[in-house]
Amino acid sequence: MNRLKDKVAIVTGSTSGIGVGIAKVFAAEGAKVIVCGRREAKGQAVVDSIVKDGGEASYHFMDITAVESIDALLKDTAEKYGKIDILVNNAANVALKDGRVDELTLEMWDGIFQSDLRGTFYAVKQVLPYMKANKGGSIINIGSMASCGGDLGSTAYACAKAGVDMLTKSTALQFGKDNIRCNCVRPGLIVTPENDAHVPPVLKDIFLNNIMVNRYGCPEDIANMCVYLASDESEYFTGQVVTVDGGLNAHVSTVGEFKKMSSRTW
Numbered sequence: 001m002n003r004l005k006d007k008v009a010i011v012t013g014s015t016s017g018i019g020v021g022i023a024k025v026f027a028a029e030g031a032k033v034i035v036c037g038r039r040e041a042k043g044q045a046v047v048d049s050i051v052k053d054g055g056e057a058s059y060h061f062m063d064i065t066a067v068e069s070i071d072a073l074l075k076d077t078a079e080k081y082g083k084i085d086i087l088v089n090n091a092a093n094v095a096l097k098d099g100r101v102d103e104l105t106l107e108m109w110d111g112i113f114q115s116d117l118r119g120t121f122y123a124v125k126q127v128l129p130y131m132k133a134n135k136g137g138s139i140i141n142i143g144s145m146a147s148c149g150g151d152l153g154s155t156a157y158a159c160a161k162a163g164v165d166m167l168t169k170s171t172a173l174q175f176g177k178d179n180i181r182c183n184c185v186r187p188g189l190i191v192t193p194e195n196d197a198h199v200p201p202v203l204k205d206i207f208l209n210n211i212m213v214n215r216y217g218c219p220e221d222i223a224n225m226c227v228y229l230a231s232d233e234s235e236y237f238t239g240q241v242v243t244v245d246g247g248l249n250a251h252v253s254t255v256g257e258f259k260k261m262s263s264r265t266w
Contacts, residue, residue, distance in 0.1 A: 001028065001029060001030065002029060002030040003029045003030070003227055003231045003233065004026055004029040004030045004031035004086070004227065004230055004231055005029075005030035005031075006030065006032075007030070007031045007032070007085040007086055007230065008031070008032045008034070008077065008081040008082075008083055008084055008085050008086070009026050009031040009032065009033050009034065009085060009086035009087075009088065009230065010033075010034045010036065010073065010074075010077055010084060010086065010087050010088065010127075011023045011026065011033060011034065011035065011036070011088040011090060012036055012037070012062060012064060012073075012087075012088065012089055012090050012091035012123065013036075013037050013064070013090040013091030013092065014033075014035045014036060014037060014043070014046060014088075014090065015035065015036075015037035015038070015039045015042040015043040015046060016037070016039075016042060016192070016194050017190075017192040017194050017195070017219065018090060018142065018187060018190055018192065018219045018222050018223075019037070019088075019090040019091070020046050020192075020219060021192075021218070021219025021220050021222060021223040022088055022090065022219070022222065022223040022226050023035050023046055023050065023057065024046070024049065024050055024053075024055075024223070025220060025223035025224065025226075025227055026086075026223070026226070026227065026230065027050040027053070027055030027056065027057055028053065028055060029227055029231075031056075031085075031086065031230070032056045032057070032081055033050065033055070033056070033057040033058075034057070034058055034059075034060050034073070034077050035047050035050075035057055035058070035059050035060070036059065036060045036061065036062035036073055036091075037061075037062060037091065038061065038062070038063050040059065040061060043059040043061075044059050046059075047059050058080070060072075060073050060076060060077065061073075062091070064091040064092070064115055064119035064120075064123070065114050065115055065118075065119055067122055070119070070122055070123050070126060071126060074123075074126055074127055074130060078130050083130070083133075083134045084127060084130040084131060084134065084137060085131075085134065085137050085138065085230075086137065086138050086139075086140070086230045087123065087124070087127045087131075087137070087138075087139050087140070088140045088142065088226060088230075089119075089120045089123050089124065089139070089140070089141045089142060089164075090142040091115075091119065092115055092116045092119075092120075092142070093111070093112055093115035093116055093157075098112055098153065098154055098155060098156045098157050099153060099155060099156070100152070100153060100155060101155055104155060104156055108156060109156045112156040112157055112160055113156065113159075113160050113163075115160075116157065116160035116161060116164070117160040117161075117163040117164060117167070120141055120164055120167065121167055124139055124141070124167065124171055124182070127139065128175060128178075128180065131175075131178070131180045132175075132178050132180070135179055136178065136179030136180055136181075137179075137180050137181075138180075138181050138182075138183075138229060138230045138234075139171060139180065139181070139182040139183075140182075140183055140184070140185060140226050140229050140230060141164050141167065141168050141182070141183070141184040141185070142164075142184070142185055142186075142187065142222070143161050143164045143165055143168075143184045143185065143186040143187075143241065144157070144158070144161040144164075144186055144187065145186050145187065145188050145243060145245050145248065145249060146158040146161050147161040147162040147164070147165055147186065148186070148243070148249050161186075164184060165184055165186075165241045168182050168183060168184035168239065168240075168241060169182075169239050169241070172238040172239030172240075173239060176238055176239070181229075181234070181235070181237065181238035182238060182239065183229045183234075183237065183238060183239070183240050183241070183242065184240070184241040184242065185222055185225050185226060185229070185242050185244055186241060186242065186243040186244065186245070187217060187221075187222050187244055187245065188207075188211070188217050188243070188244065188245025188246055188248045188249075189204075189207045189211070189216050189217055189245070189246075189248070190216070190217040190218060190219060190221070190222060191204075191216045191217065191218060192218075192219055204216065206256070207248065209256040209259060209260065210248055210251075210255065210256040211245070211246035211247060211248050212246055212247025212248070212250065212251070213246040213247060215246070216246075217244065217245065217246060221244055222244055225242060225244050229242075
């Protein structure tokens, strides 16, 4: 424990899902956590849970699509805690089935890119001066396995998340000498309290048949990777896109079908 002791961490989109898991695990590891998102009641509930367990946290409103909201979050955090050590860019519009290329309108495309890439870019850009003043820091972008390959429906979302992958590498390259590290975590299927009832059983079966371990992912799986990337243990680790998916993308696409046939080869 205490791998993040005395570090100040902002976790965007931490009022639900994966963000809650990251915020709670960070706090358990000793970080001062800023829980942020648009839903104050949910955010305060996360803060209350962290404090109840002996951690330190506070809530700050943030809308990832509004630049003034991001500016206020960073400014207020630095004024309250004196520094920003960690920024986790988790907030996004998870439109998993936004449409095919011929179905998408420019308005739909722009809306997803504003949330999932433009907002992340702006948060990264604006946190850099604070981390430079602090002589370093760790930026962790939450990507998606959707950026690993083509999909039948999530065109704009996948393209935006692919942009997050390259934003990560560019940031790491350009600011590594300032002791600022930047990495990306791409979750696989993560079942959360919010989405569990909305993921059809047939979809869960497809994923579980192709996952190399015996369960779906949970928010803590992503949080544990983020702890490593946020801690001093990973000071030689930057510019990487890490897929945490139970091995889903570690094999050829036919493996799931061969497993059902109890066959090792064609």
